[in-house]
Amino acid sequence: MSTASDLVSRSHRLGADPKNTNYAGGNTSAKGTETDPVTGEPVELLWVKGSGGDLGTLTEAGLAVLRLDRVRALVDVYPGVDREDEMVAAFDYCLHGKGGAAPSIDTAMHALVDAAHVDHLHPDSGIAFATAKDGEKLTKKAFGEKVVWVPWRRPGFQLGLDIAAIKRAHPNAIGCILGGHGITAWGDTSTEAEANSLWIIRTAEQYLVENGKKAPFGREVAKNRALPEAERRAKAAALAPTIRGLASHDKPMVGHFTDSDVVLDFLASANAPKLAALGTSCPDHFLRTKVTPMLLDLPAGASVDASIARLKELHEQYRADYTAYYERHATADSPAIRGADPLIVLVPGVGMFSFGANKQTARVAGEFYVNAINVMRGAESISSYAPIDEREKFRIEYWALEEAKLQRMPQPKSHATRVALVTGAASGIGKAIATRLAADGACVVIADLDLAKAQEAAAEIGGTDVAIGVAVNVTDAEAIAKGVQEAVLAFGGIDIVVNNAGVSLSKPLLETTEKDWDFQHDIMAKGSFLVSKACAPVLIEQGMGGDVIYIASKNSVFAGPNNIAYSATKADQAHQVRLLAVELGEHGIKVNGINPDGVVKGSGIFAAGWGANRAKTYGIPEEDLGKFYAQRTILKREVLPENVANAVSVLTGPDLSHTTGLHIPVDAGVAAAFLR
Template identity: 75%
Template sequence: MDVVNELIERSHRLGADPRNTNYAGGNASAKGSAPDPVTGEDVELMWVKGSGGDLGTLTEAGLAVLRLDRLRALTRVYPGVEREDEMVAAFDYCLHGKGGAAPSIDTAMHGLVEAAHVDHLHPDAGIAIATAADGEELTRRVFGDRVVWVPWRRPGFQLGLDIAAIARDNPRAVGCVLGGHGITAWGSTSAECESRSLEIIRTAEAYLAEHGRPDPFGPVVREPLPEAERHTRAAALFPVIRGLASSDARVVGHYTDTPEVLDFLARAEHPRLAALGTSCPDHFLRTKVAPLVLDLAPDAPVEAAVARLRELHDAYRADYTAYYERHAVPGSPPMRGADPAIVLVPGVGMFSFGKDKQTARVAGEFYVNAINVMRGAESVSSYAPIPESEKFRIEYWELEEAKLRRMPKPKPLATRVALVTGGGSGIGAATARRLAAEGACVVVADRDLAAAEKVAAEIGAKAAHPSDAAVAVAVDVTDEEQVVAAVRRAVLAFGGVDLVVNNAGLSLSRSLLETTLDDWDLQHDVMARGSFLVSRETARVMIEQGVGGDVVYVSSKNSVFAGPNNVAYGAAKADQAHQVRLLAAELGEHGIRVNGVNPDGVVRGSGIFSSGWGARRAAVYGVPEERLGEYYAQRTLLKREVLPEHVAAAVFALTGGDLTHTTGLHIPVDAGVAAAFLR
């Protein structure tokens, strides 16, 4: 239908520009008619973005569709503001047809306004006016009688009634500023509504630019560190901060050092403003009421910064618990956790956290929105967010709790950050894909960056932002500096490392007399030395995080089975196998489990076999190379060919949560080779 297409196109245009609204924030609606599926007669309907959707990526499936006559009839049974939450359940009785999204709390705002098209948005410039101490007077000054001020009211049925009355009683008005919250605009056509939304936003932006003070955050008191130093400091602090933020539940992290963040943290007023917290409900639902702010100089010793962060974290948890206890009433949902979602480190940047990378990234984006709001409000007035008690009413709103209950169950590896070496092909690629499919954020590490990028892009193809799911990094595991850099890349991407798969390897099939010293050194450098370096550097991160972890070695049947013409390979694999035992014994006190997988005969998709090893092994066994996989299968007890996905499944079995008390174990994935039985 044209009305639906117009609504989706308008939503995409508005949602594509971050100046207009934040991710998943705001909603848009359109009214029209369509045939009743039973009577065939036209009925008046409203299409509105449903709960939890995003304007920029909205589809028809993300719209709630309601009958206007039934929705507006709810005004006759409305029990009053003290019981307005009951009206959300009543929206279900107004739905039209099958399917569609769940109606959001803002449905009444759209349905009760008489205009055919309504936009409700969260632009930074609009919220700056909405959170100014003299917001009502500013609204008159900026917009005249074209935009009306609405005092703060929690989103809901009563706010819908209020805005409907304003639209009815102010015929010259094109929209309103919602105190502490955002803006709403309306129009008789989709184009008119969009034009009015943009008029409000651009007028607010122009006013702030023309009348705002140039230094609303005060003078610079702490210059940001240079970029290289900043990232080095961020990588050093991030695992510690992530561990602290995971005290109640493990989280994934996101690091932001954009100019607006660094400027805010460089200036004198940032401690005062940060303590006031955010105001727009969409903001503080993701950022919590206030961030944790480190109060040391950017160049303070790392050890001092870590010690102070631990002190501040304890204080933050105590303050948050007190906040909950001040405002909780009988029937309030239980406290969800007292850890910060935003941690600000002057000179370095912002660390944001969430249940996955997207949530962590979006939390950071919302705090950048809040910084922009504070800048605008302070430039023309003073920043005055909604009261703490109102923030609590929204944060621990039963309707928000119900939304959380509707969320799908987390995948087994959700919140885990995995680093897979040799991830560009074969077993490594299959393992990276499997861990990502089970919810992990994955760092695909390989000497061949193009191969790693291909795997990471494949993993990230279904994500809103590909880097939320996987990133690629080039690394030669024999090079200590490259390993350190790769681990630092993982830390800056996701906040740390929880799961390591030592898979990088190669093999040269030669007899003892044909094996050169270079052959020996190369295989030991890649597999024995490489695994050692990766395990050492990632163990540092896991210990700093303090939440345990997993290290998995992809060793080989050849680590315990003596086959012909592979002395260097077999010896290097035996070295890896014993590293598993040694590290399991050493790292257990930190909650880090170390296990191994012993594959055999993984021919298809294998980088090792395609690089010449397959041809040589086929020659040793006297079979055509293209039938080597079949040959390996027939010599097993199960007579089955082993594929990279089978090895990946074993890695997941070790790390997916069911073997929580297992460490120092080697799992054969060889379809049954009796000579390689562990004993």
């Protein structure tokens, strides 16, 4: 096995266990010798996890490969800690070969430490020692001479020099605790480095278990005890639109909800307010969670209305406090403030809401705050929690190198941060719409009568950070409310509602029964009304605008044969567009409709008998129905589900931000259905 592949395997093993390190946290390295393809001479190289990678999913392409002689030569030109950031750019001149990842800020640590293999990790147990008030004393007590304490220093070239010096001064040490930060371990072989890393982590865990206080967060506060699950989740769903709107004051965010025991137990404790106010410590934590969360200071049993009113007050104070924090520490060359809204919102008895530019970022922010809770528990159990000071947090959060990393990120897609709920989305037009919106960057909720098919469609589109499937019978207000609740708990809220669920029976007037009439009107006219009514409060409360789209039909304006019930209900939907465009416009919510025609391919309606009936009406074979519809159009083109999805994308995208009350024909041109 090559040095690089062996390093990737070790990284995967370490990254697979969240007890060892958090997502995208830490880095690993290996040193070895290869033949220089230019000189034919042996050259000593460093393979190290590149900037922004994740140990659990690392590939060889995610490694930076550098010449060790050139990296070590940087020691002779190092201008000092005040200019250490310049050394990151210098790493580019030490790279070996082509391709590979950009070197991270921790490259110096791996290069300068005199060991063939080095691991830098962020285990909760290790950070508990790193953030304990008397962490240095506890480190010696728990680990003896095998692990050395390193006082807090911002990651960089100087920290690499410091750790290298410590290893030289302590030849029997296998690693160190980095104050306020994490752990670093080393070894002569990959196996030895991994074993040393795990020994430090497991020894820290064991020490906390054997010596820690039983109630490190203090007594349980009865009024903040977790609500019963159903009540808890209902309250979370009721609060979610408000909280997402607050977190999106400066820029739109996607949300994630967590009600794990770790979070609920912390929020029920007496010391939670004090500890939350101290903020997180490990740079990986607060870069994703902000330095402090916003904590609702009302008991679990507080009403939704009282909670909303207080959350809005706390948000104003949070923004003022965060702005003051920025202004206290910003210098002339600091990056501009990135927004003053919270990324973590804690609600006693209910749980934690976390936010980010996409679902994965929001979820990971929540995971990082769970890490922070675990760190606080560990530190409080053996000492008292003492994170790095505010100024040092600012120097990390508004570090020019972090800003440069953010600027290198790709531009967001047209529908990034938006959450779409699409009814009847397990097949046909609905599935095509959901697929297109997800490709545009949206999170999508596949709402369908058939839960299994909805979940299958969601899985095809992407993982749960992109799409989820929910069971929704659009004729049942209670089922719709449950689906909306699942949507807001999954993604924080809803921005786009697509009323697509439909069905049809092709019959002339004299053969259309009252049951036929009610069946179609209940699903489409009544169903669209119920879905819009259930989603509108979420859209309004968020205060972020939004879109409601009705998939109507050419038949809403065209008097086709033998479909009285279908065409009448489509006309009902078309007029709902006009009515709701007027009513919801004051909230910045646009309402538009699409009138497709002849969408045969992939259509659930056509497959369920409508196609056979229409083919019989027109006197053609059913398999030729799509071609028949195409030939009667002006453009002579068959209309596909993707064509309808394209129209939804445009209507809900940034280019038609000032358009509401519009019906767009997607029928390849049917003159009789032209809107007048």
